[in-house]
Amino acid sequence: MSVQIVFLFVSLSIIVYVIWNVSKSKLLEAESVIWVLGAVFAFMLTLFPKDLAVISKWIGIQYPPAAFFLIVVVFLSIISFRQFLMISKLTTRTTDLIQKIAILENECEQLQKHRSVHIESLPQEIDSK
């Protein structure tokens, strides 16, 4: 019974912590959904532990805790893969940004050179007049 209380407390605090972070804009809403869903799932399982046996029988696993670990591993794998996707996307964007900044910097320099040449030539024009 005490294990159940600990689990209830842990899953509840995860939900609260995730939502608190989202409300402080530290975590993207879309990214937080999967964590909240996971915590809600854990919360439900601790409230109705017999459901785990039903699920494990449904998957075809004799020993319910093994089914639980399988679910957890699948869940973590999905999250990990999503992170790899995000990293790849961010790397592509950073590359594009660095390239664009460098090109724009080059253009700025060229314009500045052009401008300083132009300004230097101004007084001469006035003198000649």
Added chain:
Amino acid sequence: MNLLKTCIESWLMKCGQSEWTNLRQKGLILIPAYNEEANLPGVYRELLEVVPDHDILIINDGSGDRTNQVARNLGANVVSLAGNLGYGAALQAGFKYAIRHDYDYVIQFDADGQHDPREIHNLIGCLQQTDADIVIGSRYDQPTSYRPGILRGAGTHFFSWLVRWSTGYSISDPTSGFQLIKKRIYSVYAKEGVYPTEYPDANILILMLLLGVRIEEVPVVMRERLAGKGMHVGIIRNIRYVILMVYSIMISMLKANLFKRKGLHRL
């Protein structure tokens, strides 16, 4: 009758115009440089001397040494990346620059002094004669003075065989960094998700060949590297390169099937 006359007139104008633009095609030489402070001045001065009609752009790929300063002191046009992105991404920055400034073709040129600037004329000659989209300066197209190490030679032959196996075309030197690329192609390279940012060698050529791009080769003489170290040094680095390249080639073959439906111009 009047209509026919105007038609002929407009056709003649078009012909004249295309010939006129052909005569003054604008070319840009791209030099990706990573820690090349020792070789850059010599390479740059030689290029200025041999091909004064081309613009030169040095892309500093986040070098740790004084490459950026050396290039600027030469009075060169420099695009300096804020971090080390890799050879492919540095070149891609050059393609993006070329699009912005509307060049008809770009020439990739190594900063280490291995390429002979005089060969650029051969590449352009091939472009005018054959109407190819990509012209590669090949070390192996005919016997030259270039004698690579055994492993290096075996690697090139292996990738050359892979190109022939996957596309049916034969390219003797798919790892050559000495290439001339037309606008039609480099504007595709500039897009995300097409050009490999680390090693753009046989993989991108295979993708282009499968999409029906015409690639020609011109024999060139390669010189020895002037100073410093190249990209392909060390056993682990080379093993990593071969594994990544073979994997990338397989992905390229898959990509070719996806891209074929879209069409090259819509990538």
